Amino acid sequence: MSAATNRSIRLARRPRGDIEADCFRFEEAPVPEIGEGEALVRGLMISLDPTIRGWLNEVDTYMPAVRIGDVVRAGAVGQVVESRCDRYAVGDLVFGMIGWQDYAVADAAGRAMNVLPPGVEPADALGIFGITGMTAYFGMLDVARPKEGDTVFVSGAAGATGSVAGQIAKLQGCRGVGTAGTDEKCKWATEELGLDACLNYKNADLAEQLDAACPDGIDVYFDNVGGEILQLALARINQGARIALCGGISGYNAVAPPPGPNNLMQLVIQRARMEGFLVLDYVSRFPEAIAQLATWVAEGKVNNRATIVDGLENTVDAFQQLFTGGNIGKLLVRVSDPS
Ligand SMILES: NC(=O)c1ccc[n+]([C@@H]2O[C@H](COP(=O)([O-])OP(=O)(O)OC[C@H]3O[C@@H](n4cnc5c(N)ncnc54)[C@H](OP(=O)(O)O)[C@@H]3O)[C@@H](O)[C@H]2O)c1
Incomplete structure (x- = not known):
């Protein structure tokens, strides 16, 4: 050696x-x-x-x-x-x-x-064709299951998982709305990833921004962050909405368990489904996701x-x-x- x-x-x-x-x-x-x-x-x-x-x-x-x-x-x-x-x-x-x-x-x-x-x-093996790409693919298509015309909200929209998840939603014919922590990220998410709106949650009142960006409510929420943004999303879900709980990074450094959303009854009122998932349960299907994502990347439909x-x-x-x-x-x- x-x-x-x-x-x-x-x-x-x-x-x-x-x-x-x-x-x-x-x-x-x-x-x-x-x-x-x-x-x-x-x-x-x-x-x-x-x-x-x-x-x-x-x-x-x-x-x-x-x-x-x-x-x-x-x-x-x-x-x-x-x-x-x-x-x-x-x-x-x-x-x-x-x-x-x-x-x-x-x-x-x-x-x-x-x-x-x-x-x-x-870099691709660890990103788009790696765990985060697989998470976006199965979390969006298997767990959240967006339909054409749905309003799909993705938090962490400029991160590894969220950036792919948002683009997959757009490819399903949905209205895509994201959150990210800087204007530069939001610009990338709208101009390069094709989201219809991306809200800087650190800038101004996010509730007001969400109301403006989702005038018809939220049909799908792909949650990467948990916490306050999950609560705001729950407050705006439509009947039959699906929330895919991918992660809750806002609480990962907390010294005590962060409080949960206080509006879970929204799931009852709106007959909605909130489901957590782990990408490791999809390992046997990774080849399917890799093939589809590779096609989208080659066609210039997914930015990476x-x-x-x-x-x-x-x-x-x-x-x-x-x-x-x-x-x-x-x-x-x-x-x-x-x-
Ligand atoms: N379920 C699964 O199998 C699975 C697999 C992979 C990943 N995940 C989860 O998916 C999420 C994203 O993971 P990733 O690897 O793609 O990371 P990432 O989104 O590339 O990076 C994390 C991002 O989270 C945002 N963030 C950090 N603290 C935050 C806070 N307090 N509130 C809101 N946003 C915050 C930051 O972006 P901003 O600038 O927007 O704040 C940061 O860039 C994580 O929750 C992770 O645990 C789940």
């Missing part, structure tokens, strides 16, 4: 509230040796996802909590640099839970990684963007951007370039 060290970022203490730099420690250790049936993978690009914040808490969720001292878990694309198994050839690009580090070991079973199809860029931060050493700062709204589209960290 040419590189002598494996740099890693490990959980030093569990965050309480906002992420702070001292929640993590940087470590350098020898690059792992591989055994028979294993391959050594060098990380190229890390996916930063809000769900990582949940894994840093003490409580297990749909995945076990990251333990103190462990490398922070994250999906990433890497390149096979050494192989002692048939499954991986040197040079292959792979996706797997490489984490916040330079190198990881893949094997054929427990730490299996998926070889990327030829020609797929790492990433914010890429350079350097593993900047991962913690970059991760904080998810909670301060620094990213447009998919947030990634470039660790190294493919050889």
